[in-house]
Amino acid sequence: MAAKxxxxxxxxxxxIAAxxxxxxxxxxYDSIDSLTDFYIRSGVHGFTLLGMMGEAHKLSGEESLAVVRRVIARAGDRQVIVGTSHAGIDNLRRLSHEVMSAGAAGVMVAPTPGLKGDDGLYGYYAQVFAALGPDVPVVFQDYPQATSVFLPVPVFGRLVDDFPQLVMLKHEDCPGLGKVTRVREDEKRPGRRRVSILVGNGGLYYVQELRRGADGAMTGFAWPEMLVQVHALFASGKAEExxxxxxxxxxxxxxxxxxxxGLALRKEVLRRRGAIRSARQRAPGSSLGAxxxxxxxxxIRRLERRLAAAGRSSPLAAE
Known part of the structure; x- marks a missing residue:
């Protein structure tokens, strides 16, 4: 069944799939299948492909589409978001329409590096939305550590007001807890839409971001079941637990x-957990020494001891 x-x-x-x-x-591709199954067993609600930690910049156009199609075919009714950021808007448009045709639920776009000022940022996304058309849902990827482009909350509010296809903020500004609060406060204005906020940075500030109004996580931590369980507990009103x-x-x-x-560590854990066969990154990439x-x-041993003391199963137990 195709996802909505x-x-x-x-x-x-x-x-964020490796x-x-x-x-x-x-x-x-066989490991893409086993990794997708691993994520599904972990309880994830959706997938994000071709993200910055997914080594998308090391894939050819043909490989990128093949990866997207492979995961979508296996993901069932779980929504798949695809990162389509590109220096050229024509290429961004082409890839976005291709992945939407393949069954993606939406696309994620980061600001192109070098944008200047509020008008420059707003103008860039206005061009993106015009190129994609009204039927392609868009996630704004706010990751200034990589793009060097800062997103002011008033600019984001203008974009939300003017472009209905903007449905989510991928929040990774750091420090950025105050931004989550300001976005949620700004949404209380009459007529302003409330958009989804999913947070990244490996989950480093996950709990505090949930407390401030985030709706969940979009990150690739190698124990995704923790992210899922924490979200479920928050949703049921058990924030302290x-x-x-x-x-x-x-x-x-x-x-x-x-x-x-970080990616070398993540892939090594996924390998140990049986999700992928090799922890290799495509060159250039980092590796782990002895x-x-x-x-x-x-x-990992320390985590296993803490989980056992808390009456929880080992993270490396058979899935």
């Missing part, structure tokens, strides 16, 4: 967020 189009009601965990490669650097659970995983959340090696692997071993 993305809209402002989106909530839960949209996992892209598996074989040891010789080819796309590992949710934070207690999150705290058990916090050392690994923090460890995975190391610049330059000391890195020993540190990871220790952190």
């Amino acid at each position: 189009r993305l809209d402002e009601s989106a909530t839960g965990v949209f996992i 892209t598996p490669f074989t040891e010789n650097g080819a796309v590992d 949710a934070e207690d659970l999150y705290d058990l995983y916090l050392p690994l959340v923090r460890h995975e967020q190391q610049p330059g090696m 000391t890195d692997l020993a540190e990871l071993d220790n952190l």
Whole structure:
């Protein structure tokens, strides 16, 4: 069954999917299947493909579409968002329409680097929305650490007012807790739509962002079941229990967020959990040394002990 189009009601965990490669650097389509199944067993509500942590910039156009089609074919009724950011709007439009035709629920677009001022940012997205047309739901990817483009809340409000196809904010500004609060306060103005907010940064500020009004997470932490369970507890009014659970995983959340090696750690954990066959990244990419692997071993053992003491199952138990 095809998933419905993305809209402002989106909530839960949209996992940023890794892209598996074989040891010789080819796309590992069998591991895409097993990884998709792993994410589904973990309870994710949707998928985000071709994100910055999905090594999208290392894929050819043909490979990108093949990955999208492979996941959509296996994802069932779970919505799939596809990152289509590109320096050229024509290329962005082409890829967006191709993935929507393949069954994607919406696309995610980051501002192109180098935009100047509020008018420059607004004008860029106005061009994007005009190119995509009114029927393509869009996620604004707010990740100034990578784009060097800051999104002021009033500009985001103008875009929400003027372009109904803007249905979600992917929030990764840092520090950015105050921005979540300001967006939610700004939405109280008469006539202003409330859009979905999903948060990233590896889940590093997940609990606080949920407390401030976020609707869930869009990130790729290698224990996605934690993200799902924390969201479910929050949704049922058990915020303290949710934070207690999150705290058990916090050392690994923090460890995975190391610049330059976070993806290597994430892929190694996914390999150990049987989700993919190889932790390889397509060149250029980072790798883990013996000391890195020993540190990871220790952190996982410590997590297993904490989970056991809390009466929860081991994260490396058979899925």
